[in-house]
Amino acid sequence: MLVYRDLKIYSRSLSDFLNTIAFMITIVVLFPLAIGPSQEKLNFLANAVLWIALIISVIPTLDKIYVNDFKNGWLEQLNYSPIFLEIILLIKCLTFWFSLMFPILLVLPILSLFLGINLNLILWNLLIFLIGSLGICLIGSICASLTLGTKTGNVISPLLILPLTIPVLIFGISSCEALKANMDPYPNLYLLVSFCLILIILSPILSAISVRIALGK
Amino acid sequence: MINYLANPNRFLKFSKVIQPLLGYSSLILITIGLYFSLLDSPVDYQQGHTVRIMYVHVPSAWLASILYFAMAGCAAIFLIWKHPLADISARCIAPIGLIFSLLTLITGSLWGKPMWGTWWVWDARLTSMLILTIFYISYIGLANAFESETDGSKPASVLSILGAINLPIIKFSVDWWNTLHQPSSILRMDGPSISNEMMLPLMLMLIGFFCLATYIIIVNIKIKLMIKKHKNVILRLS
Numbered sequence: 001m002l003v004y005r006d007l008k009i010y011s012r013s014l015s016d017f018l019n020t021i022a023f024m025i026t027i028v029v030l031f032p033l034a035i036g037p038s039q040e041k042l043n044f045l046a047n048a049v050l051w052i053a054l055i056i057s058v059i060p061t062l063d064k065i066y067v068n069d070f071k072n073g074w075l076e077q078l079n080y081s082p083i084f085l086e087i088i089l090l091i092k093c094l095t096f097w098f099s100l101m102f103p104i105l106l107v108l109p110i111l112s113l114f115l116g117i118n119l120n121l122i123l124w125n126l127l128i129f130l131i132g133s134l135g136i137c138l139i140g141s142i143c144a145s146l147t148l149g150t151k152t153g154n155v156i157s158p159l160l161i162l163p164l165t166i167p168v169l170i171f172g173i174s175s176c177e178a179l180k181a182n183m184d185p186y187p188n189l190y191l192l193v194s195f196c197l198i199l200i201i202l203s204p205i206l207s208a209i210s211v212r213i214a215l216g217k
Numbered sequence: 218m219i220n221y222l223a224n225p226n227r228f229l230k231f232s233k234v235i236q237p238l239l240g241y242s243s244l245i246l247i248t249i250g251l252y253f254s255l256l257d258s259p260v261d262y263q264q265g266h267t268v269r270i271m272y273v274h275v276p277s278a279w280l281a282s283i284l285y286f287a288m289a290g291c292a293a294i295f296l297i298w299k300h301p302l303a304d305i306s307a308r309c310i311a312p313i314g315l316i317f318s319l320l321t322l323i324t325g326s327l328w329g330k331p332m333w334g335t336w337w338v339w340d341a342r343l344t345s346m347l348i349l350t351i352f353y354i355s356y357i358g359l360a361n362a363f364e365s366e367t368d369g370s371k372p373a374s375v376l377s378i379l380g381a382i383n384l385p386i387i388k389f390s391v392d393w394w395n396t397l398h399q400p401s402s403i404l405r406m407d408g409p410s411i412s413n414e415m416m417l418p419l420m421l422m423l424i425g426f427f428c429l430a431t432y433i434i435i436v437n438i439k440i441k442l443m444i445k446k447h448k449n450v451i452l453r454l455s
Contacts (some may be wrong), residue, residue: 081442142379146359146372146375146376147362147372148372149363149368150359150362150369156355156358156359156362159351159354159355159358160355160359160376162351163348163352163355163380163383164350164379166348183224206375206379210371210372210374210375213371213372213375214372
């Protein structure tokens with residue numbers, strides 16, 4: 001039921017997702033214009049550009065995981081429900097990730113064509129991107145709950161997210177690069193997956209702590 | 218010890234004794250340390266006189282990490298026992314730690330230009346130090362981002378404890394990865410590997426910096442306590 005409600009809200013705020021897509025496209029299109037159309041350079045930078053586009057376009061939407069529900073009192077009611085707040089927050093976070101999948105699945109194949117990534121690798125790349133975006137969502141959940149109720153809003157949230165996303169970025173990119181060089185992507189992919197699994201445990205606990213702090217004021 | 222100091226009044230009494238002690242000792246130690254490190258220490262056979270930057274660089278790097286550890290510890294004490302003095306001291310430690318970490322980065326890059334040929338390298342030690350700086354900045358930002366100051370304490374404490382994961386990464390980054398930054402030469406299993414003549418000024422500077430940092434932090438805590446008392450008096454009068 002929770003999933004259904006959140007999905008309904010997300011589907012109604014279609015403009016946010018168009019916004020994410022627009023952001024990704026803008027960043028990816030700006031890069032070739034900035035560094036010149038040389039195919040070699042582009043191919044060298046392709047994965048990095050895609051990952052940066054993903055992270056930057058997701059950051060502005062991350063606050064939406066909790067802020068609106070916090071303002072209209074829904075989170076406070078959920079806090080009184082018999083289910084653990086941790087589980088509820090995890091469900092909310094996973095739902096958010098699920099709704100984020102569509103723009104990624106839609107746009108990434110086209111963008112990787114723009115950047116000249118080998119077509120055979122696109123499915124693999126998509127898989128890695130989905131896992132990576134799960135990690136980013138879980139980190140974003142911690143940061144979004146920490147900044148609940150701030151007066152300056154989300155000025156600091158990018159700074160909070162930045163150091164925590166570094167592992168996701170490093171492992172994600174190195175597995176993509178291994179794929180590109182025809183090598184075994186599994187070592188880095190396993191590290192990425194294990195990082196996400198650790199986050200699945202840690203992130204709901206930390207977010208629940210900080211949501212309770214925000215509610216307790 | 219900590220229990221004894223947890224009371225603000227006893228803390229003030231204690232600080233009256235310890236504060237001038239720390240201030241004078243840091244002054245003396247840093248003066249002697251600077252004399253030894255700048256004038257009367259051997260020149261490195263590879264680095265020449267640039268080795269003298271190390272006497273500022275290494276102590277400030279250590280202090281940046283130690284202060285982060287202290288800050289996260291205070292944050293943990295605040296979250297567990299809800300003691301306001303722990304929060305105040307964490308808030309006071311943060312800017313000092315930020316200054317030391319910036320000092321580390323700046324002196325390091327000043328040293329790196331003649332030695333490595335670049336101002337900055339993206340190697341593990343440097344990057345993790347930069348992340349430490351970012352954690353300090355985001356702690357200060359988050360702690361002051363709320364309407365009333367006390368609202369920001371708990372989220373900021375959670376953040377600072379989360380950032381403590383970075384500390385072992387900084388310490389062991391030179392052992393885990395193959396970095397341009399030289400491996401540690403003081404805290405090693407087989408004893409320090411630097412000569413005694415260099416060790417002496419380094420230790421003097423380290424202890425002097427430590428006293429200086431504690432001195433500034435205690436002064437800051439006293440100021441914060443006074444502001445708080447002042448506000449309470451105004452509240453009671455109005």
